[in-house]
Amino acid sequence: MTLSDQKVALVTGANGGVGLALCERMLAENPKLKLILACRNLARAIAAKKVLTTGRPAASVDIVLMDVSSVASVYRAAREISQAYDRLDYLFLNAGFMKVTHVDWQSFFGRLFTAQCVEMLATGKGLLVQDGQKTPEGLQAVFATNLFGHYVLLREVDALLRRGARVVWTSSVNASSAEFDIADVQCARGAEPYASSKHAVDLTSVALSERWRDRGVHSHVTCPGLVLTNLTYGILPRWFWTLIVPLLYLMRVFLPSNTIDPYHGSEAHVWVANQRAESLDPALKYCSRVSVLGNAYTDALKLDVTLDEGEHLLDQLSQLELDMRQKFKK
Numbered sequence: 001m002t003l004s005d006q007k008v009a010l011v012t013g014a015n016g017g018v019g020l021a022l023c024e025r026m027l028a029e030n031p032k033l034k035l036i037l038a039c040r041n042l043a044r045a046i047a048a049k050k051v052l053t054t055g056r057p058a059a060s061v062d063i064v065l066m067d068v069s070s071v072a073s074v075y076r077a078a079r080e081i082s083q084a085y086d087r088l089d090y091l092f093l094n095a096g097f098m099k100v101t102h103v104d105w106q107s108f109f110g111r112l113f114t115a116q117c118v119e120m121l122a123t124g125k126g127l128l129v130q131d132g133q134k135t136p137e138g139l140q141a142v143f144a145t146n147l148f149g150h151y152v153l154l155r156e157v158d159a160l161l162r163r164g165a166r167v168v169w170t171s172s173v174n175a176s177s178a179e180f181d182i183a184d185v186q187c188a189r190g191a192e193p194y195a196s197s198k199h200a201v202d203l204t205s206v207a208l209s210e211r212w213r214d215r216g217v218h219s220h221v222t223c224p225g226l227v228l229t230n231l232t233y234g235i236l237p238r239w240f241w242t243l244i245v246p247l248l249y250l251m252r253v254f255l256p257s258n259t260i261d262p263y264h265g266s267e268a269h270v271w272v273a274n275q276r277a278e279s280l281d282p283a284l285k286y287c288s289r290v291s292v293l294g295n296a297y298t299d300a301l302k303l304d305v306t307l308d309e310g311e312h313l314l315d316q317l318s319q320l321e322l323d324m325r326q327k328f329k330k
Helices: 017-029 042-053 071-084 105-111 117-123 141-160 193-211 230-235 238-253 267-274 307-328
Strands: 008-012 034-039 060-065 088-093 100-103 128-130 161-170 218-223 284-290 296-302
Touching (some): 017 042, 017 267, 088 141, 141 161, 141 193, 141 307, 161 193, 193 218, 267 284
Parallel strands (some): 008 034
């Protein structure tokens, strides 16, 4: 195998949680894979690389510093990537952000033993009060991290996506068309920026998959389920998760999306990476699931999107990227 034949995978948000578990699983299945960890924190990235290379002396793991919430950072990282690599076979757009100001405990206890309990625990709807903070560049932070930074990255490394390449977005069952407004794509005026951003991810993936059809480049969305990571610990305190973990395991009887640990949360990502491209449907969301006996599997849900709206969103993202390029690309 020549260097140019070596498959290359880039993972954003790779220093922990689902991203790190995904990296471990990809290397275990393909020890010859060139793996790029795209992380915003160098110390955490180095620690993740040590985890990945321990016991794998031949593993090829590189680090690229990139904060997907910052367009300027994405531009810098994309230049580095384009100069160092001649291909990207897998691009896992996994980094995510959700800022919660507080929990509506009255709503929590009011719904705990009602028919709305499952939806509340699975999506946080009616439970989490979110903050619409902005980045230093003036973008809504959730939108910038979950969608726009990744979109800019795709634009910048497009030439590296060869026929057969797969772009895999980490979406969520929390994605909601009801919370998304095409006239307010950053959800500056909405109360659910996370649900809005994940619906925008779904729209973007479907539209890109259609545009890339003739090139043989594929875009798909996945959902890791409810995983206990630094993101979830940032949403609700650790003591809360520790308290309800037994309940989460019991709820797998009727809520297999309670994957809980990052390894199981990465199940759909790995599954999508291993399937024949022709067998996958870009209009489906592939979801990590775990049975009550602890067996992981992948399920699929129909996306609540239309291609027309996805194309409209791409046009808006393209215009925003042009505006940001004039300000931040050097």
